[in-house]
Amino acid sequence: MAAGGSLHVLGELAFGLRSGEVAALVGPSGCGKTTLLRIIAGLDRDFEGSVFLPAKGRLGMVFQEPRLLGWRTVEQNVRLAAPRASDTELAGLFEMLELTAHRNHYPGELSLGLARRVALARAFAVNPDLLLLDEPFVSLDAELALRLREELAELVNRRSPMTLLVTHNLDEAIGLADRILFLSPSPARILAEIPVASPRETQAPERTAALRAEIARRLKL
């Protein structure tokens, strides 16, 4: 910590992901969701335990802030992370995320929503084996967040990377994940693991409501 003290953010945790599976980490603010993601990405070494990553281990990550290079264009930003991606692949990705018109713009000229899309494009351009998303749609207006969520669902359906999504938006978790892991407040433990049966983003509202009720019930335990 900056002031020199130390903080135990995470308690005892253990979970695994299957290939092609999407898991969502849901929990209150400050419970350590971002820290957990950073540990998995290898950015935080100050922990006890082990992290087992898929064999080829290509990592794609979307941070809470877009983290784009302001002095490079949108296209250059994506290409720098994914030098081996083909032109066709990138064109398709840009098209899906509605970025084709902005390929030659600089991040300073983009709105937050567009910048977030570029970050998404960058993470998918590397064709990751493991995709980590840290609250990718936070602070966007509801309509835009929903649209981006649908675009993300489509990308995930096509490419099937193992995905870990951190969010505090339960609808987002239900819409995207195959499994939801609920974390307690700090020091975080896993409170419950709830599978989401239906395919991504095609749930009828009644199903969603039923799932929410079940979650509420399980968490009271």
Next chain:
Amino acid sequence: MGWRLISLGLLIGAWYAGSQLAGERLLPGPRAVALALLDEAESGALAFNLGATLARVAAAFVIAMALGSVIGIVMGRSPIANRLGDPWLIVLLNLPALVIIVLAYIWAGLTETAAVGAVALNKLPVATVTVREGARSLDMGLDEMAYVFRMRSWTRMRHIVLPQLAPYLAAAARSGLSLVWKIVLIVELLGRPNGVGFEIGVAFQLFDVTRILAYALAFVAVMLAVETLLVQPLERHIARWRLRPA
């Protein structure tokens, strides 16, 4: 452009008035100086001396910028390097230029190496301190992003680190260049057989104020040319992505 010409005109007018008031011996008028300048230009001495001075400026500048920047980056990224190098840096920063020059001439002889080296040593700490600040304020978030996407060292250096350092490098180059201009003249005065500084020294001993002003004028003209044709376009190029409207 019009205002600059007016300003220049006023300057020459004031100069002429000054020379009338103070007497041509102390302050020769514009015409006398212009004639002396033409004289030196015709004989080839002007070109030769300006060339020698410029060559020393270029050499000292390049050495000081290159070494100073590298040391600055290292000290900015490594706390150990910083703790080790900081005392030396402070000493060099505060040691008077004269001391460094004189000791260089004494220990290395009245050679070109000593001359250029002394100038470089004077400018190096300035570059280091500036670039060190830049290295300290690098965005950690981008470093992490580069780590996660497994970017190569060369890519990181070229696309992430250097663009962030660019304004600091520009500032170091700016202040460094003006420093080098001034110290090169002193170094030439003290121990070189040619160059603008040497000529000014000789003219000083002969109380040839016309010659002093002629060389000073030529020197300033060259400096302004370098500024307009080299430094400013470079600065604009570095800052081009900032000029774009959001």
